[in-house]
Amino acid sequence: MSTQIRPLRADAARNVQRIIDAAHAVFVRGGYDVPMDEIAAEAGVGIATVYRRFPRREDLVKSVLEQRLSARLNPVLEAIRHEPDTRRAIRLALEAGVSAAAEERGTLAAASNIGAMTLDVAQRFFEPASQMIERGQLSGVVRADLVADDVPRIVLMLVGTFPSFEPGSDGWRRYLDLLMDAIAPLDGPSRLTPPQSLKNHTPPIDL
Structure with missing residues (x-):
């Protein structure tokens, strides 16, 4: 049985974009430790909507x-x-x-x-x-x-x-x-030391 991720509804997608845009604006203005409810207010959505889309x-x-x-x-x-x-x-x-x-x-x-x-x-x-x-x-x-x-x-x-x-x-x-x-x-000829793998x-x- 295949499982597919459903795309967001148009209104939900707009809310996500508003939250992201609001977060960037708030971060630039007040730093990255601002309360999440300030981001919600900037985006014009409820705090529950923010946490539903971005739990952390x-x-x-x-x-x-x-x-x-x-x-x-x-x-x-x-x-x-x-x-x-x-x-x-x-x-x-x-x-x-x-x-x-x-x-x-x-x-x-x-x-x-x-x-x-x-x-x-x-x-x-x-x-x-x-x-x-x-x-x-x-x-x-x-x-x-x-x-x-x-x-x-x-x-x-x-x-x-x-x-x-x-x-x-x-x-x-x-x-x-x-x-x-x-x-x-x-x-x-190359004088570089051998490369090492890149770790995440x-x-x-x-x-």
Whole structure:
């Protein structure tokens, strides 16, 4: 007997979207420890509706994060599939990921603090970026010793520069330039130490 998840009714789906939008607005305005009833009031729904859709605060923060990142990244990821210049496609993908993290620093930090920031949240971004790396290797414009697990670590390296800049700075772009040079084809043999597998974890993001 097959079991299928029923799609939400139109009114229920609208309530979910209102709660997510309200949560983001309240989080930006008052931080991530605001009472859930304040989010309910902002969304114009009862507190029972909030808890029915998001039983835990972690569920709501994760939904806010996923939706905000998807809205920023999906158009770029679709565009790079048709970008003929593979190195430019890789740069656009990495730039989009780090730029989204810069714009959503508060949400990322909150998700990290409550344990909701796991690698599966960003996997939809990492997979297309990894595919661009493989495409670059096949066309000879990316060094052959990179592996898929290098992509999330590269992004985390760039995100790790945020605290050293003033709020709103795009100084991280200098280090994206350096990393783009670092992934260029080698003249000689690889000097990289062997890669280790990427474990799922909650990155300690301090932004």
